[in-house]
Amino acid sequence: MTWRRWIQVxxxxxxxxxxxxxxxxxxxxIAVVQSFGLYNLSGESAWSVEHWGKMFDRRAxxxxxxxxxxxxxxxxxxSVALAYPLALWLRKPFAGSVAxxxxxxxxxxxxxxxxxxxxxxxxxxxxxxxxxxxWLGIWEGPRRLQNDSNAFGVLILQTWKNMPFALxxxxxxxxxxxxxxxxxxxxxxAGSMQRFRKVIAPLTISAMQAALVIIFIGAVAxxxxxxxxxPTNRQSMAQLMVFFKSGSRWHDAAVVGVTxxxxxxxxxxxxxxxxxxxxxxxxxx
Amino acid sequence: MGTVEVNGLQMRFGxxxxxxxxxxxxxxxxxxxxxxxxxxxxxxxxxxxxxxxxPTAGSIYIGGTDVTNVPPETRDTAMCFQSYALFPHLTVRxxxxxxxxxxxxxxxxxSERLERVAEQLKLGIQMDKLPNQLSGGQxxxxxxGRALIMRPTVILFDEPLSNLDAKLRxxxxxxxxxxxxxxxxxxxxxxxxxxxxxxxxxxxxxxNGGRIEQIASPEELYWSPKTSFVADFIGGANVLDAEVIGExxxxxxxxxxxxxxxxxxxxxxxxxxxxxxCWRPEMVELGGNGPNRxxxxxxxxxxxxxFTDLFFNTSEQTFRVQLPExxxxxxxxxxxxxxxxxxxxxxxNT
Numbered sequence: 001m002t003w004r005r006w007i008q009v010x011x012x013x014x015x016x017x018x019x020x021x022x023x024x025x026x027x028x029x030i031a032v033v034q035s036f037g038l039y040n041l042s043g044e045s046a047w048s049v050e051h052w053g054k055m056f057d058r059r060a061x062x063x064x065x066x067x068x069x070x071x072x073x074x075x076x077x078x079s080v081a082l083a084y085p086l087a088l089w090l091r092k093p094f095a096g097s098v099a100x101x102x103x104x105x106x107x108x109x110x111x112x113x114x115x116x117x118x119x120x121x122x123x124x125x126x127x128x129x130x131x132x133x134x135w136l137g138i139w140e141g142p143r144r145l146q147n148d149s150n151a152f153g154v155l156i157l158q159t160w161k162n163m164p165f166a167l168x169x170x171x172x173x174x175x176x177x178x179x180x181x182x183x184x185x186x187x188x189x190a191g192s193m194q195r196f197r198k199v200i201a202p203l204t205i206s207a208m209q210a211a212l213v214i215i216f217i218g219a220v221a222x223x224x225x226x227x228x229x230x231p232t233n234r235q236s237m238a239q240l241m242v243f244f245k246s247g248s249r250w251h252d253a254a255v256v257g258v259t260x261x262x263x264x265x266x267x268x269x270x271x272x273x274x275x276x277x278x279x280x281x282x283x284x285x
Numbered sequence: 286m287g288t289v290e291v292n293g294l295q296m297r298f299g300x301x302x303x304x305x306x307x308x309x310x311x312x313x314x315x316x317x318x319x320x321x322x323x324x325x326x327x328x329x330x331x332x333x334x335x336x337x338x339x340p341t342a343g344s345i346y347i348g349g350t351d352v353t354n355v356p357p358e359t360r361d362t363a364m365c366f367q368s369y370a371l372f373p374h375l376t377v378r379x380x381x382x383x384x385x386x387x388x389x390x391x392x393x394x395x396s397e398r399l400e401r402v403a404e405q406l407k408l409g410i411q412m413d414k415l416p417n418q419l420s421g422g423q424x425x426x427x428x429x430g431r432a433l434i435m436r437p438t439v440i441l442f443d444e445p446l447s448n449l450d451a452k453l454r455x456x457x458x459x460x461x462x463x464x465x466x467x468x469x470x471x472x473x474x475x476x477x478x479x480x481x482x483x484x485x486x487x488x489x490x491x492x493n494g495g496r497i498e499q500i501a502s503p504e505e506l507y508w509s510p511k512t513s514f515v516a517d518f519i520g521g522a523n524v525l526d527a528e529v530i531g532e533x534x535x536x537x538x539x540x541x542x543x544x545x546x547x548x549x550x551x552x553x554x555x556x557x558x559x560x561x562x563c564w565r566p567e568m569v570e571l572g573g574n575g576p577n578r579x580x581x582x583x584x585x586x587x588x589x590x591x592f593t594d595l596f597f598n599t600s601e602q603t604f605r606v607q608l609p610e611x612x613x614x615x616x617x618x619x620x621x622x623x624x625x626x627x628x629x630x631x632x633x634n635t
Contacts, residue, residue, distance in 0.1 A: 187357050187358070
């Protein structure tokens with residue numbers, strides 16, 4: 001392409017992509033430089049790596065990074081793992097399949113905060129679940145399920161909220177595989193798991209990567225589910241960032257924010273690469 | 286033992302009865318073609334034999350073993366699909382090896398089989414290509430190789446040549462037949478192309494509306510069709526109504542037809558007084574003084590290369606004769622005769 005052509009392409013892209021790049025770029029720039037001591041909103045600005053140094057030594061920060069990665073990775077994996085069999089089940093239309101598909105996608109329309117409060121009501125000490133388990137005679141007395149230290153509640157909420165999104169992406173991809181290709185695999189001796197591993201997963205790998213990455217980015221930065229249903233003995237990165245911001249510690253909040261951006265970027269890339277490596281039938285293209 | 290035996294097979298899809306009652310047996314090493322119009326149930330029967338469908342009633346035996354409820358992955362059959370169904374993300378080599386890996390065939394044997402199939406199907410230089418980098422004919426050969434490499438008891442073909450152009454179709458058709466003979470495979474082949482069926486098969490099974498009309502060798506089907514459907518479907522015979530009005534001499538039957546009085550020679554008695562008869566368009570003699578002499582005006586003439594079709598009309602239907610080099614033009618009168626033994630008496634006319 002000639003330089004004139006390049007300029008023409010750039011000019012055509014500017015109204016749409018340019019605006020996005022400008023807005024996101026500004027935010028990223030401010031967050032990065034703020035983490036190095038500039039753009040101080042309540043005092044003097046001075047270039048420094050002190051905030052990063054201190055933050056790396058802070059135990060709450062280390063725990064937040066580990067915890068957010070745990071939530072991000074497992075939410076993405078659980079959502080995709082649950083969405084795959086459903087997508088395969090709904091691959092061919094049958095009586096009631098449209099209604100089932102619509103019900104499965106309903107969580108997309110429910111706000112996260114509403115879902116979290118509903119979930120808390122269900123698992124509360126005097127909630128429906130405890131009453132039901134006692135009624136069945138499985139539990140003798142009510143159990144404390146709320147804000148569990150392993151964050152299973154948050155994982156359930158994240159999976160509930162994100163699975164329909166994965167289902168939406170994967171359904172289209174799975175429907176794109178012809179019946180003959182799946183029949184051929186079966187005819188050649190591949191059982192259900194082998195068909196999934198050797199044919200379905202490699203042929204839908206791009207959709208799976210997209211679902212994993214988008215869910216991971218959302219879940220790693222979770223705030224609302226964590227605040228309401230998360231464990232009380234640790235914070236997510238978003239929670240930690242808000243904590244610093246509330247104390248007007250803008251530079252510390254920026255360090256956490258930039259870390260979150262780096263983790264989201266690097267984590268999603270690693271997750272996508274791992275998925276391709278494991279399931280694409282060895283072929284990295 | 287590569288025999289296939291189907292007993293009283295019935296297949297129902299909801300209210301629709303696709304196959305009411307099919308019984309047929311295929312011998313070891315035999316090439317049987319299922320031929321019929323679209324929707325006649327031939328692919329359904331193939332899917333039942335391959336295990337992709339479970340019959341509503343009846344049983345299927347392969348090599349003497351009841352496989353009626355055995356899933357396709359554990360059935361000793363291999364299928365060649367109409368769409369080739371190659372795995373688009375795998376190379377030709379990986380496609381060919383797929384089944385062997387599933388069956389955990391040892392690496393040494395895998396590579397020996399791979400080499401043989403690649404050589405036989407001339408796929409050597411294509412081994413590292415993806416399916417989308419191959420032509421239709423090459424993809425078809427890979428699909429064939431992928432089935433052959435499994436060395437199945439029975440190989441099944443679902444209209445495998447329908448996506449190829451006419452020239453390539455002839456080449457691959459011969460290749461399929463050669464390989465089937467080389468490997469002594471029992472083959473069941475589905476097609477709606479009668480020339481394909483006649484050229485390839487030891488026996489052809491004509492299906493219509495989920496039922497078997499006739500199963501016989503290509504020659505028998507062509508020269509001695511049992512029903513008007515078979516006569517018309519194979520080679521486009523002239524089929525007409527007839528009334529048996531007497532027996533002239535031994536095995537010679539006098540018939541009253543829209544073309545006048547005709548005589549048919551047959552060892553078998555007619556099935557009823559009112560029957561259908563047929564004769565092949567090419568089985569006529571120009572001029573001639575036989576018992577079945579017909580003189581008529583040519584309504585239309587159609588040059589077909591090695592022969593020419595002449596069409597003539599009666600009040601109810603159009604008939605066709607095929608002659609190598611007729612001089613008669615449209616509108617001219619032509620006389621021809623049909624030998625009594627070339628007139629076939631078919632089913633009763635209901």
